[in-house]
Amino acid sequence: MNVKKIHWIGVGLSSPPGILYLVKQGYNLEVWNRSTEKASKLLKQKVIINKLDLDKLKLALNANDLIISMLPADMHLELAEIAMNHKCHFLNSSYYDSKYITLEKDFIENKKIFICEAGLDPGIDHILASKLVDDFKQNIKKDDLSSLSFTSMCGGFPLKPNKFKYKFSWTPLGVLKALRSPAKYIKNFDEIEVSFPFKKVKSIEFQDEKFEIYPNRNSIPYIEEYQMSEYINNIENFVRGTIRLDGWSKAWGDIFSKITNNEDLENLSKELWKLNQYDKNEKDRVLLYVNLSANGLNGKMIYNKTLYIDESRNIIQSAMSQCVS
Template sequence: MSKIHWLGTGLSAIPGLKMLIENGHSVIVYNRTVEKAREALIGIEGDYRIVEFSLEALEQNAIAEDVVVSMLPGNFHVPVAELSLSIGAHFVSSSYISDEMKALHERSLKENLCLVNEVGLDPGIDHSMSHALVEDYKKSNVFSTENKHSFLSYCGGLSDVPNDFCYKFSWSPLGVLKALMSTSVSIRDSQIYTVHKPWEAVELYPLPMPWGEDEFEVYPNRDSIPFIEQYQMDNGLKIDQFVRGTLRYKGWKDAWSDIFSEVDTLDPEIAEDRLKAISEDLWNKYSYRDAEVDRVILTVELKVKNGSKVIWHKQFLLDTLGNTRGSAMAQLVSCSVALAVEAVLNKEIPKGVTAAPHQSKLVKRWLNQADEISDHFVLIDHLS
């Protein structure tokens, strides 16, 4: 029987790890601090053991056809994937596919191994929602490449109740601060839309919540363009709008205005040190405390027009709060990773370097689990 090698028991790892153990899989858990891993798994019974993390320990324990799961910081993924290939083991992570990971595709095909990525929340569940919407639309009687297509996908990790800063941190704010200095590329009005300063692209975005319409702030992040092909919208479809971005509470832009001003005027020579100082200050003021509840909102929307008339318009909306099973973020990320691990073991995932699967059966499985975890999960047909 293949073993699962689960690397890392950090904030977003535990619910999915527990799920695999409780589902009867044989798991070796690796963590730098063995005692922390033990504490995280108190009360969990099953076929697992905990060892101190090192690549040497992984190489010693893993064999061909095992599955290695990296819940480690992103800089570990490629070395772990390379080691997995040398062992003959499959690999799973929730992170975006880097160029270095992509470069392992041909080798993994040759070795008949899966290197699965982008199977968390965002990226992950958002991909599943996107695949479901595009497949649904293409099967409809209004599908035509001549229509105009608007695709919007926004995700946000939020506090349960908005504070004066409209945000809380579950880990170091440094990553969020550095992201504010990153360029995004999307499509708006059928043109490439490049944003160098995210705060300059913030706009209001209403969501149809159970209690009525609620406004949030959204902005594009990263490079959305490659996902047109990933979502199979590249086969001649006219794209009027295509955005993957971040969602925040209304008021976030104003609350962060001083941060934006400082980031915008940072001297490159001292930028790293200054960002670390800002990060430490924000962590002290706005980090989650014990027993505080987090919230995740994810929405993916596809609107189609023929001329000026909307002829197809559907939207997924997920709203999840943390609970006794773990934080909302941890459950949505790690339980999706666990599904990917089981899909690899069941030989349901194509070989090579891949992102979240687009096969209908697997998409439904991912979305059903997200529904079970969420407090509110709905597919809205705006024209019904």
């Protein structure tokens, strides 16, 4: 990929590690953010910081530049269209959306890079899943298989648990919307769809610690993405989801009631942000684990492997930001 200049759009708490890495590596980089003052405080390093104005961004673009969007997911499409119109490459860390289908074809036809899901979850989780599936295929014959189960869980939370069992490093609105978004997955060979994923919370133990997990979004398309379609009749369980601290569902009981009753998420988000932000210098923790297991024709387990990341850092250069950017 021949990139002339990188335009990093959006400087939240997840952005500094990625930006500082690019600066250190000597890339031609400009940063764009609504607040240049906020961006300067976070980066603390020599880098060109522009106030985000899409008209000015368009004037600054040249063919083969790369736009990296770290803005909210609903703003990626407009930036992707700008990138295509200026023959630029485009990358973001959010989920792929069906609204990108036509646009992605334009990028391919023009030999430009278009990448989504290049963060932690989605992102690194895909890498771990692919490694497990490749290893599975190398070691297990399909004819020896009776059932297969896949689980991928990811979450971030304070290293030292608080009463709320969670803290926010950016606006809570995204977390709240996700809890209101339907989830689809496979359990006991059946497709399950649930309107409110938090109603399917269950307790697990991982590395001698107790956690809670629940399904997230639509897991089904990832059977094909992970090249597991040949096992479709063998898949007993297949779920991608979120992991939280033990006791999270109890601590969030009132929040669940408000979400179920369709209360205004904007106001709820502002309230939660005031009460549950990370403190200065507080450490966060990221846990991502992916497990693939299988039973043979005799019902006994013939494969069971887990890959995971368990990372903790200071919130200024947080574990979450290190993994996302």
